[in-house]
Amino acid sequence: MSDGFRIKGGRIDRAKPISFSFDGTVYRGYEGDTLASALLANGVHLMGRSFKYHRPRGVLAAGAEEPNALVTVTRGGGRSTPNLRATQVELYEGLQAESQNRFSSLGFDIGEINDLAGPLLGAGFYYKTFMQPKGAWAKLYEPLIRRAAGLGEAPRHPDPDHYANRFAHCDVLVAGGGPAGLAAALAAAQSGARVILADEQNEFGGSLLAETTATIDDQPAQDWVRATIAALNAMPHVTLLPRTTVFGYFQQNFLGLVERVTDHQAAPPSAVARERLWQVRAKEVVLATGAIERPLVFAGNDRPGVMLASAARIFCNRYGVLVGRRVILFTADDSAYAAALDLFRAGATIMAIADLRTNPTGPGVDAARAAKLPVMPGTVIIAAHGRLRADGVTLGAIGEDGAVRAAGDLPCDALLMAGGFTPTVHLFSQSRGKLTYDEARQMFIPGTSVQRERSAGGAKGTFALAAILAEGHAAGRDAAQKAGFTSEAHVAPQAKGDIPVAGGFVGAVPQPKGGVKGKAFVDFQNDVKATDIIAATQEGFRSIEHVKRYTTTGMATDQGKTSNMNALAIAADALDRPLPQVGLTTFRMPYTPVTFGSIAGHARGDLFDPVRQTPIHGWADEQGAAFENVGLWKRAWYFAKPGETMHEAVVRECMTVRRAAGLFDASTLGKIEVVGPDAAEFLNRLYTNPFSKLEVGRCRYGLMLNEAGFVMDDGVIGRLATDRFHVTMTTGGAPRVLAHMEDYLQTEFTDLKVWLTSTTEQWAVIAVQGPRARAIIAPLVEGIDLSAEAMPHMSVKTGTICGVETRLFRVSFTGELGFEINVPSDYGRAVWDAVWAEARKHDVCAYGTEAMHVLRAEKGYIIVGQDTDGTVTPADLGMEWAIGKSKPDFVGKRSLSRSDLVKPNRPQLVGLRTADPGFVPDMGAQIVPVANPAPGSSAQGFVSSSYDSAVLGRSIVMGLVAGGRARMAETVFITRLDGAAAPATIVEPIFYDPDGERLHG
Amino acid sequence: MLLIECPYCGPRPELEFRYGGEAHVARAADPATVDDEHWTAFLFWRGNPKGLHFERWRHASGCGRFFNCARDTVSDVIVKTYKAGEPKPDAARLMTGTTP
């Protein structure tokens, strides 16, 4: 296809032609084009189908505000990005883009039937149409609507690209690199401030990139842009970020920027991040975010070929593309005349300039009249015609009485709308600044600042180039000064010769009496019409926040950049209230959509979370262990031999421990070293148990409560010296326990001299459990008497093992004779290997966490967080024995006597002996009083631990049951998913070796 | 992300801190002498003011110290931070200058 609408001039590089495809058709463009400009150069206006009605849509704008021309760009390797604005997609060789939301092809779309069924799809259609019959929503309507009304498709494959993340600080951040932003950045940088200048486009310059008549400091505007960028580039304290959108303004001048690093490249190097998220803390901010032109609201204003006048001017001057040959303009603003003049000079025929104003004046109007362009004051467009492309309009004359009368038809192939400009106050509003309504100019502009920022230029409603530059310069100087830099006496750039924005219109344009056939759109992306907004007000909605949600105006991916002011004005008119009283919806980040990739950054896959591995992890891996996640830890779960199921492996591991012995990697155990003259007293106050009289070399079980009296952790505490304790806690519990200890030490028990150190990762822990445990370690240990007399259960000794210093604990979490060998982590693997070599002489095995769970449950040892749920007291667990009765106080003590915590019917830990020994209930199963409880009746408790015990040849179950400790021998029922609840008898929660004879061997 | 002034380390990003609940909720020196009603209030009753809130933060990924903070719950502006144990500042005086 030929690019017949390409004209001379513009900033594209004609030496670098590019071929690309849109919906499978190959076209030609040039470097410097966007997808939109290149398609327009080829005469393609139809770029999308609308959200609800599937109406043909063309490009409306030339920048970030584009609501219609949304495309999906695909690259190899599963790369697919939906909902990109064609006006922002930079062309590269081989670019593949597809239109969206069409049922067959863009030109023929069976969904267009929705356009005829329009009355069903009006305001609130989701709420009204699809409510009956019950159940049909999920099965019928929702899938249908999701298919018929939608935008692009989410990618189906994992994103193969990578994304970077950077934190930065600066003195002055300038958001927007148009005339105001450039002047501000230059002034601030000349003062010596560290400046970051970010602009969403590929080139800095903003509106100046399409400027033809203005001069700045007596040179053409675009030459001034080039010189200014060169000057900024030469300053080492300035960071220029093109293709970077400032998308969010957060507390304390913290801003989010996303830099698109490689999306414009035909063959991005794989080592380079696709996008980079910048999180910038700026001392001062200049918001130079410009302004966005408003469409005018009339029937058929969404036809392909109907677009904003400023966009047509940008396509003409910046990209060298004529959007049409026979052009009609519809305006309420002087700046449209600049577009008309530029298109006229580029060869277009200006069929009419319909100006809403009865007596338009200004330099643009004068120049148009001098060029003999057909200026028609007091004229509206009643309707635009054409289906896949606008082909004509019906004009209307506004009489002296204000009534509109049809004034004939005119043909055209492009219709340009100029409804005035809306300042882009998104970032200002996100900063929590208060907007002010400028009654005369019908626009919201920045009012009271809350953070350290100031706006300049179009973002502030300033439109004359000389004033924009002066304001930008002043803003840059002010920001630098407030950041502590004394400005040198640079002067603001001087400009003349532009045709500035002046005038504008909000709301629906005047119509003939009796209305007009056809849809007049307010929100193009969500297909919201003027009549929808009026209907919402008639149905009782008063606040714009409610009107917005009911009609969905402003709720599409463009967040109503081109539509919010018109929607507000129409609502205000229908409600007959002043516009500011109807309100303005909140501006939320992001300004334009941000990819999930840039927010996730490196935090995906293996880097999503840190993975903690023990020093013995490699050994378990070599042995083919299955691992389970416990917090961030990877723990060996079970060691299946070839052909073994998990259950078979666990049975073998448990039986081996009970028969001979087993080795277990307990390195993940949380550890805190508690040191100081008041260490014992500190532990007295933090644990329920007494520690003052614990002898050096002995251990004691410790139960930790929170202040409300509920169990929060437990572990074994060994006394190494009068002033030094080795405290252990649950895997994963150490950070919580340390914070709890620090809290009390720093803020409540400030009289105690204690030092706390996290030592979880300093010690590797090798548990050797079973009747053969002593025989296994004896040959390796030096300096410690291992005899039962010298080293009884619950003792700790220091010495060496394999020549390595060790804290050797005699403790048991299995009910067997057991030792836990603590060695410095660096020696963990070597000592494990030595112990393993010794252990193999005794026909033992390594066991994993699953066997550990079974072994401890056989003994009725609880696991905090499994058998407790944060509402369980020591008494509920039957662990009153752990409470030091003579202690005057400990954390949680006072709460234990609160009336609520001494009620007899509290859930209490009991054992449950199932009538069927083969029945292993699901953990979490409900405990009920009868086999078939009435629906809706309450359970009496739930199963917390449940295993198949090989050594006992039956299931073992623990659970929390209301008043359970007084209900021994009672029968209850345990629910099951595969049938009626099954009976079980309440018993003491200990199943194996209740007298503990094996423990003390 | 807030920038929080640790009284020991200086300004640091919010990422380094953990919230610690309402400040100046003193634990009785002898809890045994406190009746159920007052003990329950100590455990569970917390203010939820619109405006200045005195609260505890811990510089968890820094010096590890707990400290106190006066924050305006409307604007989310941290008006003042101070060391644990220092007296509660006068709220009326702080609120006169909450604009950052």
Ligand SMILES: [Zn+2]
């Ligand atoms: Zn600190």
